[in-house]
Amino acid sequence: xxxxxxxxxxxxxxxxxxxxxxxxxxxxxxxxxxxxxxxxxxxxxxxxxxxxxxxxxxxxxxxxxxxxxxxxxxxxxxxxxxxxxxxxxxxxxxxxxxxxxxxxxxxxxxxxxxxxxxxxxxxxxxxxxxxxxxxxxxxxxxxxxxxxxxxxxxxxxxxxxxxxxxxxxxxxxxxxxxxxxxxxxxxxxxxxxxxxxxxxxxxxxxxxxxxxxxxxxxxxxxxxxxxxxxxxxxxxxxxxxxxxxxxxxxxxxxxxxxxxxxxxxxxxxxxxxxxxxxxxxxxxxxxxxxxxxxxxxxxxxxxx
Amino acid sequence: xxxxxxxxxxxxxxxxxxxxxxxxxxxxxxxxxxxxxxxxxxxxxxxxxxxxxxxxxxxxxxxxxxxxxxxxxxxxxxxxxxxxxxxxxxxxxxxxxxxxxxxxxxxxxxxxxxxxxxxxxxxxxxxxxxxxxxxxxxxxxxxxxxxxxxxxxxxxxxxxxxxxxxxxxxxxxxxxxxxxxxxxxxxxxxxxxxxxxxxxxxxxxxxxxxxxxxxxxxxxxxxxxxxxxxxxxxxxxxxxxxxxxxxxxxxxxxx
Numbered sequence: 001x002x003x004x005x006x007x008x009x010x011x012x013x014x015x016x017x018x019x020x021x022x023x024x025x026x027x028x029x030x031x032x033x034x035x036x037x038x039x040x041x042x043x044x045x046x047x048x049x050x051x052x053x054x055x056x057x058x059x060x061x062x063x064x065x066x067x068x069x070x071x072x073x074x075x076x077x078x079x080x081x082x083x084x085x086x087x088x089x090x091x092x093x094x095x096x097x098x099x100x101x102x103x104x105x106x107x108x109x110x111x112x113x114x115x116x117x118x119x120x121x122x123x124x125x126x127x128x129x130x131x132x133x134x135x136x137x138x139x140x141x142x143x144x145x146x147x148x149x150x151x152x153x154x155x156x157x158x159x160x161x162x163x164x165x166x167x168x169x170x171x172x173x174x175x176x177x178x179x180x181x182x183x184x185x186x187x188x189x190x191x192x193x194x195x196x197x198x199x200x201x202x203x204x205x206x207x208x209x210x211x212x213x214x215x216x217x218x219x220x221x222x223x224x225x226x227x228x229x230x231x232x233x234x235x236x237x238x239x240x241x242x243x244x245x246x247x248x249x250x251x252x253x254x255x256x257x258x259x260x261x262x263x264x265x266x267x268x269x270x271x272x273x274x275x276x277x278x279x280x281x282x283x284x285x286x287x288x289x290x291x292x293x294x295x296x297x298x299x300x301x302x303x304x
Numbered sequence: 305x306x307x308x309x310x311x312x313x314x315x316x317x318x319x320x321x322x323x324x325x326x327x328x329x330x331x332x333x334x335x336x337x338x339x340x341x342x343x344x345x346x347x348x349x350x351x352x353x354x355x356x357x358x359x360x361x362x363x364x365x366x367x368x369x370x371x372x373x374x375x376x377x378x379x380x381x382x383x384x385x386x387x388x389x390x391x392x393x394x395x396x397x398x399x400x401x402x403x404x405x406x407x408x409x410x411x412x413x414x415x416x417x418x419x420x421x422x423x424x425x426x427x428x429x430x431x432x433x434x435x436x437x438x439x440x441x442x443x444x445x446x447x448x449x450x451x452x453x454x455x456x457x458x459x460x461x462x463x464x465x466x467x468x469x470x471x472x473x474x475x476x477x478x479x480x481x482x483x484x485x486x487x488x489x490x491x492x493x494x495x496x497x498x499x500x501x502x503x504x505x506x507x508x509x510x511x512x513x514x515x516x517x518x519x520x521x522x523x524x525x526x527x528x529x530x531x532x533x534x535x536x537x538x539x540x541x542x543x544x545x546x547x548x549x550x551x552x553x554x555x556x557x558x559x
Contacts, residue, residue, distance in 0.1 A: 025530030029547075032305045033395065033528070045530075054542055060523040060533040064351050067525060071532045074542060217353060246353075269525040270345065270353045272307055272395070 009186030020265030066217030129167030155184030232258025248281020339401030416497025
C-alpha cells in the first residue's frame, strides 16, 4: 500500500479523494451505497445564511460526455444545516469541509464565523464561483479585486483552513488565484462548472428553466487540467483539482498537473462507487510505478 | 437501497420500440413497493453517462422484476439492445411509491401511455388488501395498450381510451375519467402518465372530492436526493422527484 495521505493547509487527509460540493448532498444520501469513511474528505453542499429556493425547473440537461445543471444553490440555510445535517456528518470518520456562499461579503464572513465555531467542521470552502446564483457566487470569483475583498474578510472570520473555490468563467483564472492567495486563502479548489446552454429546437426554448447552467463531467476535464496547471505555476498554496474526474487516471492527471488533492463530482451520479475505485486505482498506479507517496507525484509534470 | 449488478433473464418487445426486460435482483425485488423505481446505468459508452430511471413494472417470482423500456434515445437504445445473460448496473429500489396502506376500499387507477408501467404491480398489491380496483387506461392505439389483459384480470372494471379510436373511446383518458369516477365511486385515485394528463386528472379528482396520488417523471442525475436536479414546484417549495417522490399527493403539489 502506497502512502496516499496528503496535507491541505494543515487538514490531514488519509487519501487525496474528496467528494465535490453540490454533488454529494450532506453525505447521508450516499451512506447506504458506499463506506463514506473511506473518502479523503466530504465537501458538503453549499450553505447560505438564509434558505435559497433554487432555480426554476428543468434544472438538468445531459450533453455529450457531460451535463448542464442550474440548481441555483438550493439549500435550507445554515441553521437547518447545523440542525439536520451536521449530526450525521459529525459521526463520520473523515474530515468535513463546509461550503459557503453569500450574496455579500458580510454574509460570507458571518457564515465562516458560525461554522468555524463548530468542532465537527474541519475546513471552510468559500464558493465564489457558482454560475447559477444571481447575486454573489460567480460575481466575486470572476474579478480579482472582488475576490480579494471577500477572501480577505472571510479569512479574518475563521481560524480553520480556508479553501477558495474558483470559477473557470473568467478571463484570467491565474490572476484571480493569485489575488485569493494574497488575500489569505489557504488552498484553492478548481474548477467549478463551465457556463453553458442548450436549446430545444422543437419548442425553440432553452432546455434549462434558468436558460443557462453549469457544464460538468468528462467534457470539461481538459479545461480543468489546464487551469489547475496554470494556477499551480502561479501560487504556492495547495490545489484541490476537479472537473470531469471519472477514473483514477483522470485524478492522476490533475495531481501530475499540480493538484494536491482531487474532488469527484458528476462521477458520483454515474457510479456511487467511483470515489472508492479512484482511491484504489491511485494506489495501484503508485505501487506499480514504485512511487512511495502520492505527494511525490504532485506537479511532477515533465515538459521537454 | 442497493447498488448491484442485475442479470437480464428475459427480454421481449411488447410493442414497437417498447421492451419488457426482466432483471434478476432478489434484494431489490424483495424490497420494492409499487411506484418505486430503479436507476440503471445504460451503457459502457463515453458519450451519455447519466443513469436512467425506470418504474418497477412488476415482480416476477420472488427474485426478479420487470422494467418497461421505451426507446427514446441513446441510453434506452443501449438498454433495449441487451440480451438475456447480459448485466446492468442498478441502484434501487428508490423513491417513495404509492401509499398502498391507506384506509380505502375502492381505488381507481389512471394510466396514460408509458404511465402504465407501475400499474400492474400496484393493482396486485392493493387487491391483496381486499381493495376493489378499477382502471382507466389510454394509449396512442390498440398496439400501445400494454398490460390490458393483466389489468383486466386484476381490476373489476376497465375503461379504455385511444387516440385513434382503435380500442375503446376515441380520445383522452381524461375525457372519460369523470364518468368512471361516478360509476366506480373510488376513495383513492392513483395516476401515472404525461404531465399534462396528470394535471388534468388532479383537477377532475379534486372536483369529485377524491384524494389523488400522481407519479411524476423528471430528468434525474443522482436519483438519491443529493443533487436537487429533479426538482418539482410543490405547494410552497421545490420537492425532489427522486426521493420525495416520484409519487406525490396532489395536495403536496398544490395541484
